[in-house]
Amino acid sequence: MSVFLRARWLHPVAWWIWALALAAAATRVTNPLLLGLLIASAAIVVARRKPDAPWGRSFEFFLLLGVFIIVIRVVFQVVFGAATGSQLLITLPGISLPSWMSGLRIGGPIMLESLLGAFYDGLRLATIAIVIGAANSLASPSRLLKAIPSALYELGVSVVVALSFIPQLISDAVRIRDMRRLRGRRSNGLKAYASLAIPVLAGALDRSINLAASMDSRGYGRLNNQSSHSRRLVIGLLLTSIALIAIGLYGLFTSDAHPLIGLPSLFIGSVLAVYAMWYSGRNRTRTVYRPDAWTLSEFLVSGAGILTLGIYLWAAVRVGSNMAYWEQLHPALNQWPTLPLWGVIAFAISLTPAFSSPPPPSILGSLNESSKVGSRT
Amino acid sequence: MIIFDHVTFTYPQTNSSDVPEPVLKDISLEITDGELALLVGATGSGKTTFLRAINGLVPHFSGGYLQGRISINGRSTQDFAPRELTDLVGFVPQDPLTGFVTDLVEDELAYSMESLGIDPQTMRRRVEETLDLLGLADLRNRPLRSLSGGQQQRVAIGSVLTAHPEILVLDEPTSALDPGAAEDVLAALHRLVHDLGVTVVMAEHRLERVVQYADSILMMEHGRIANGIPSSIMENSPIAPPVIHLGRLAGWSPLPISIRDARRTAGPLRSSLSGQRPQLRVVPDSTPLIARVRDLDVGYARNTVLRDICLDTNAGEIIALMGRNGSGKSTLLRTLIGLHTPNIGTVRINEIDPARVSARELIHHVGLVPQEPSDLFEAQSVALECRNSDSDAGCEAGTTRALLALMAPEIIDSTHPRDLSEGQQMLLALCIIVAAKPPLLLLDEPTRGLDYPTKGKLADILRGLAETGHCVVMATHDVELVADLATRVIMLGDSEIVADGATGSVITGSPMFAPQVAKILAPQQWLTVHQVENALSNLERADTP
Numbered sequence: 001m002s003v004f005l006r007a008r009w010l011h012p013v014a015w016w017i018w019a020l021a022l023a024a025a026a027t028r029v030t031n032p033l034l035l036g037l038l039i040a041s042a043a044i045v046v047a048r049r050k051p052d053a054p055w056g057r058s059f060e061f062f063l064l065l066g067v068f069i070i071v072i073r074v075v076f077q078v079v080f081g082a083a084t085g086s087q088l089l090i091t092l093p094g095i096s097l098p099s100w101m102s103g104l105r106i107g108g109p110i111m112l113e114s115l116l117g118a119f120y121d122g123l124r125l126a127t128i129a130i131v132i133g134a135a136n137s138l139a140s141p142s143r144l145l146k147a148i149p150s151a152l153y154e155l156g157v158s159v160v161v162a163l164s165f166i167p168q169l170i171s172d173a174v175r176i177r178d179m180r181r182l183r184g185r186r187s188n189g190l191k192a193y194a195s196l197a198i199p200v201l202a203g204a205l206d207r208s209i210n211l212a213a214s215m216d217s218r219g220y221g222r223l224n225n226q227s228s229h230s231r232r233l234v235i236g237l238l239l240t241s242i243a244l245i246a247i248g249l250y251g252l253f254t255s256d257a258h259p260l261i262g263l264p265s266l267f268i269g270s271v272l273a274v275y276a277m278w279y280s281g282r283n284r285t286r287t288v289y290r291p292d293a294w295t296l297s298e299f300l301v302s303g304a305g306i307l308t309l310g311i312y313l314w315a316a317v318r319v320g321s322n323m324a325y326w327e328q329l330h331p332a333l334n335q336w337p338t339l340p341l342w343g344v345i346a347f348a349i350s351l352t353p354a355f356s357s358p359p360p361p362s363i364l365g366s367l368n369e370s371s372k373v374g375s376r377t
Numbered sequence: 378m379i380i381f382d383h384v385t386f387t388y389p390q391t392n393s394s395d396v397p398e399p400v401l402k403d404i405s406l407e408i409t410d411g412e413l414a415l416l417v418g419a420t421g422s423g424k425t426t427f428l429r430a431i432n433g434l435v436p437h438f439s440g441g442y443l444q445g446r447i448s449i450n451g452r453s454t455q456d457f458a459p460r461e462l463t464d465l466v467g468f469v470p471q472d473p474l475t476g477f478v479t480d481l482v483e484d485e486l487a488y489s490m491e492s493l494g495i496d497p498q499t500m501r502r503r504v505e506e507t508l509d510l511l512g513l514a515d516l517r518n519r520p521l522r523s524l525s526g527g528q529q530q531r532v533a534i535g536s537v538l539t540a541h542p543e544i545l546v547l548d549e550p551t552s553a554l555d556p557g558a559a560e561d562v563l564a565a566l567h568r569l570v571h572d573l574g575v576t577v578v579m580a581e582h583r584l585e586r587v588v589q590y591a592d593s594i595l596m597m598e599h600g601r602i603a604n605g606i607p608s609s610i611m612e613n614s615p616i617a618p619p620v621i622h623l624g625r626l627a628g629w630s631p632l633p634i635s636i637r638d639a640r641r642t643a644g645p646l647r648s649s650l651s652g653q654r655p656q657l658r659v660v661p662d663s664t665p666l667i668a669r670v671r672d673l674d675v676g677y678a679r680n681t682v683l684r685d686i687c688l689d690t691n692a693g694e695i696i697a698l699m700g701r702n703g704s705g706k707s708t709l710l711r712t713l714i715g716l717h718t719p720n721i722g723t724v725r726i727n728e729i730d731p732a733r734v735s736a737r738e739l740i741h742h743v744g745l746v747p748q749e750p751s752d753l754f755e756a757q758s759v760a761l762e763c764r765n766s767d768s769d770a771g772c773e774a775g776t777t778r779a780l781l782a783l784m785a786p787e788i789i790d791s792t793h794p795r796d797l798s799e800g801q802q803m804l805l806a807l808c809i810i811v812a813a814k815p816p817l818l819l820l821d822e823p824t825r826g827l828d829y830p831t832k833g834k835l836a837d838i839l840r841g842l843a844e845t846g847h848c849v850v851m852a853t854h855d856v857e858l859v860a861d862l863a864t865r866v867i868m869l870g871d872s873e874i875v876a877d878g879a880t881g882s883v884i885t886g887s888p889m890f891a892p893q894v895a896k897i898l899a900p901q902q903w904l905t906v907h908q909v910e911n912a913l914s915n916l917e918r919a920d921t922p
Binding site for chain 2 (some may be wrong): 055056139140142143157161164176177178179180181182183184185186187195198199200207210211212213215217218219220221222238286287288289290291315361362364
């Protein structure tokens with residue numbers, strides 16, 4: 001294998017750019033075939049490149065989350081949604097509400113079109129969740145921490161520590177639920193779950209105090225000798241850039257706004273952010289062990305995401321001059337959706353990280369060990 | 378050089394009514410460079426507080442009031458916070474897993490250096506050196522959570538070593554480990570002291586594992602410290618490993634500290650004991666069968682944890698389950714109480730299947746004291762916890778409290794269960810479980826973190842329970858406890874039962890699991906000082922008339 005594809009950790013920011021670009025593309029369409037292709041490319045890339053580490057296994061959870069989102073969206077449509085369309089499927093017993101609540105409806109006739117519309121909409125949300133999940137399993141949050149500029153480092157640590165506590169809380173809750181059985185109490189039911197709160201939180205508190213003591217004795221926050229003036233400047237710059245990026249992303253993510261509105265503020269925001277990071281890194285005192293390099297692979301991976309997003313945006317812009325594109329992005333609910341050629345090309349591009357990124361380093365040792373230890377502690 | 382100069386420390390006042398007692402009382406001592414100092418003392422005597430005072434966590438992190446001066450290589454902890462002492466003092470906390478900041482072994486080793494701002498080339502070099510020094514090179518890419526206890530402990534040591542501290546402070550580094558893993562950790566420490574000249578200060582309850590490595594002993598009692606060389610401190614210490622007790626019994630002088638020295642001195646004792654047999658506690662033959670396990674297979678996902686386990690246990694037996702960390706001991710206990718359903722095979726406790734009965738009925742057949750006894754507690758006070766336990770077990774009000782008064786009379790009603798010492802928590806959990814009178818009593822690592830007196834008390838209680846018809850099964854690494862207490866030992870390895878038999882026959886031959894007395898007096902099969910003592914007094918009685 002060439003040096004280019006030698007096993008190493010890809011820069012986590014590259015994975016996140018790729019995933020966020022795919023998520024942004026998903027917001028532009030309701031065509032289930034296009035959404036399906038986006039999910040497929042996320043799944044294929046994860047299958048080929050996820051590390052054999054605990055966070056690598058989180059993708060399945062996000063797939064389940066996607067299914068859950070679709071189910072909820074469809075159920076809400078059935079119960080509360082307005083009946084539009086012509087194909088009557090079934091009429092549920094409805095409750096007639098007083099006239100001043102005429103906007104709301106419970107039960108009543110179910111139309112095929114409204115059901116399908118709800119499914120498309122749910123699928124779009126699910127796609128976003130699944131693509132973000134892909135980034136999460138490809139790059140662990142604490143690797144992302146290495147790329148954080150030193151001005152934000154301490155903030156980043158608290159976020160990552162909080163995130164890593166969630167799986168721990170779940171395993172604590174399972175363990176303490178077992179303990180209820182040892183005392184002769186029911187271990188399922190509402191009361192059992194309610195009584196978990198105190199022991200689980202007490203355990204979490206103990207652990208966080210231990211972690212804080214350990215970080216303190218290992219030098220956390222030791223060389224934080226930036227002047228308060230430059231700290232304020234950096235934080236101000238970063239807040240401004242985050243606001244601009246948020247506006248830019250809003251422009252990209254809502255299908256109401258013209259896609260070109262978002263791009264300029266996204267660009268200015270990014271430039272400001274890069275400047276702030278450079279400025280704060282200028283008198284950086286913390287060093288980074290084996291920082292992830294940004295090489296050709298990183299360009300290819302993040303570029304694949306951006307190019308995919310570009311194709312979707314191009315199609316969205318063309319809607320203004322050619323209504324055929326509208327049909328491709330948002331197919332009518334009474335006919336089979338079509339798959340445009342540009343969708344297939346975008347799929348092929350979004351899939352390239354499965355081959356253009358280096359495989360993650362193999363983690364020696366077996367899963368057996370980890371599940372045993374996990375069950376013990 | 379560590380200098381304590383008239384140090385007195387008091388934790389912040391919690392209740393407005395009572396003025397708290399100082400935890401450290403007027404401590405003055407010096408620990409010289411390159412020394413391995415062992416801190417011993419009963420639970421609650423202030424060991425952890427003393428260790429944390431060395432790197433300034435006490436009082437900077439804990440709060441409280443410190444008088445006197447602590448100077449570490451000339452830096453006073455008054456002026457330097459723990460993070461400013463990182464390059465001088467490495468602190469390894471009791472539970473390594475809660476102290477880990479990152480996900481991977483390599484990143485964890487680099488963390489302290491990143492905070493210190495050490496340049497990348499040096500970091501890279503030091504990580505490689507530390508990986509080799511502690512034998513972690515094969516594990517460099519592994520997630521920390523997937524490591525075994527001994528490996529985690531070595532990573533925790535490595536993660537503070539990379540900052541090149543001159544002093545290493547460890548809080549019970551081996552108490553959660555099986556004998557093999559403990560040896561690995563101690564060997565690594567031994568190497569640091571001898572090859573790199575690191576000063577090590579370490580607290581440990583299991584003296585039998587560490588005392589022979591120590592250059593000096595800090596004996597802590599109620600906040601005061603007496604220090605000296607091991608043989609002189611051990612002469613009168615109430616807290617001592619079996620080798621010391623045996624030495625005192627035989628009147629050896631100077632008192633041998635290590636197995637090697639004791640064995641060389643023990644020639645006369647061995648010859649006077651030849652022809653004698655250890656008195657064993659005999660379980661009557663025809664006691665009722667309590668648990669019956671047949672062809673048991675248990676596993677998670679694609680991974681077998683237990684295979685082909687067949688087992689019968691009778692009333693009156695005390696069975697020790699032994700084996701390395703992760704060999705399936707805890708899983709077997711959990712299966713016996715129905716928290717795991719076996720893939721194949723049957724488990725019957727008094728003819729019932731523990732996985733299929735309601736919890737309310739289950740507790741009258743089998744009870745488990747978990748590894749963390751505090752997991753069982755929910756109430757805000759000991760009294761309330763006992764009342765809840767009575768109603769859970771459906772027994773007469775006051776039963777649990779009466780049991781507790783019998784086992785630990787010093788515990789007061791109003792204390793929060795989580796504020797009890799580890800030993801007291803263990804006894805409270807035991808009372809809660811025993812209140813339902815389960816014929817089969819299971820314990821998971823009952824002596825973790827307990828000092829010798831508490832351990833002795835627990836052993837007496839368990840012996841009493843066995844005599845009244847309970848069958849006790851405990852998973853443990855504590856070979857001295859097993860030698861003292863168990864009537865039968867089951868050794869697990871690679872998911873199977875490797876050995877099952879009377880205590881003497883299983884553990885005396887094993888290099889890892891033999892108790893100290895057995896090693897000193899081999900090939901004779903003595904297990905405890907107590908047995909030797911009985912045999913010697915029998916001899917005397919035979920001589921006198």
